[in-house]
Amino acid sequence: MRKYFIFKRLFDIFLASIGLILSLPLWVLISIAIKLEDGGPIFYSQERVGKDGKIFRILKFRSMIPDAEKNTGAVWASENDPRITKVGRILRATAMDELPQLLSILKGDMSFVGPRPERPELVEEFTKKFPDFKKRFVVKPGLTGIAQIYGQYDTPPQHKLKYDLLYIKKQSFLLDLKLIFLSFYITLRGKWEHRGKKI
DSSP, X not given: OHHHHHHHHHHHHHHHHHHHHHHHHHHHHHHHHHHHHHSOOSEEEEEEEOGGGOEEEEEEEOOBOTTTTTTTOSOOOOTTOTTBOHHHHHHHHHXXXXXXXXXXXXXXXXXXXXXXXXXXXXXXXXXXXXXXXGGGGGSOOEEEOHHHHHSOTTOOHHHHHHHHHHHHHHOOXXXXXXXXXXXXXXXXXXXGGGOXXXX
């Protein structure tokens, strides 16, 4: 497995570098669109829990109204969440809001494939409810994974956990390539909000 993790890291660096270069025009267009819609911040940053429980900051294009969680605290967004902006709906459907996470991959905080990183307060909540949740932290969090491809927008956390643990058990370079390919396929179709069985 050591060779796999070394190769995976090199592949992450290569693919993230190419992705950043090719997506630069999109960064400009997305930034302009977000600013024109409501004049709010282009990005938003949050703490997430990574490998071995390490806290790191994640960067995303803002897809919700400013201060969306001011009155609600940390809650998962629903498919028709009224806090999501018009531009944000497009970004989420195409997963373009995740583009800044390529920087986290380059830094080594994330990988292309792995369990999605969660906020510390949600990790605390889920760990109390589902003791196996802490097993997710033996690998780096990812931009995509089995739970994102085969789960749906409102898949319960305990079901996503089963997908994540399955990935950790079965992880291989071929599986990573398959999940990355399927992620690109869903992105090109603009179907991230209707994925799962419908892909």
